[in-house]
Amino acid sequence: EPEVTQTPSHQVTQMGQEVILRCVPISNHLYFYWYRQILGQKVEFLVSFYNNEISEKSEIFDDQFSVERPDGSNFTLKIRSTKLEDSAMYFCASSNSQETQYFGPGTRLLVL
Amino acid sequence: AQSVTQPDIHITVSEGASLELRCNYSYGATPYLFWYVQSPGQGLQLLLKYFSGDTLVQGIKGFEAEFKRSQSSFNLRKPSVHWSDAAEYFCAVLPYGQNFVFGPGTRLSVLP
Secondary structure, three states: OOOOEEEOOEEEEOOOOOEEEEEEOOOOOOEEEEEEEOOOOOEEEEEEEEOOEEEEEOOOOOOOEEEEOOOOOOEEEEEOOOOHHHOEEEEEEEEOOOOOOEEOOOEEEEEO | OOEEEOOOOEEEEEOOOOEEEOOEEEOOOOOEEEEEEEOOOOOEEEEEEEOOOOOEEEOHHHOEEEEEHHHOEEEEEEOOOOHHHOEEEEEEEEOOOOOOEEOOOEEEEEEO
16 A cells, blocks of 8 residues: 655754755655644644645744655655754655545654 | 644553544534544554545544534544554544644553
């Protein structure tokens, strides 16, 4: 069964550094998403992406964040200058309609 | 205010016992409804979903959920819990024209 994959599974970085989180969505899906889950809190929507552009973003998704689909398979989330409060689990999701979303296993980001 | 609530933060049941996890939503129109499970250190796995039609939906791993419009609820049930069901369970809604909103989660512990 096709699934969403994410790399790396864990990333540790210093405050102020740039990180890129990578996702490979399910191949025939057209809609892509990033969510985050701060430890012990609920999953929060960050951004949705369709037709090579951001379709919606939350207030969390500020200028430090960007997304890109650099080729036909990858979908990336870049955090330009990480802050301590960016430490969280980041989930990528994809869907072939604006309904059911399938989630990847997540990348656990720790900012020191 | 629009919201998704899961009243139980943590539930403990004995293996073999029945389970019901509660979810309530507060939206003007019935959104699409989902239950996801997150095992420790893992991503979010879709258990089941409700869009319309039969109000009792069957999911994977022996789970089912019942939509009750009058109560704005979508409770998850399983007749006999297995130790491997220990995980965090998230109710999520997809309101029309909006993005996913997750509930705070219910952590399930299973006693041998």
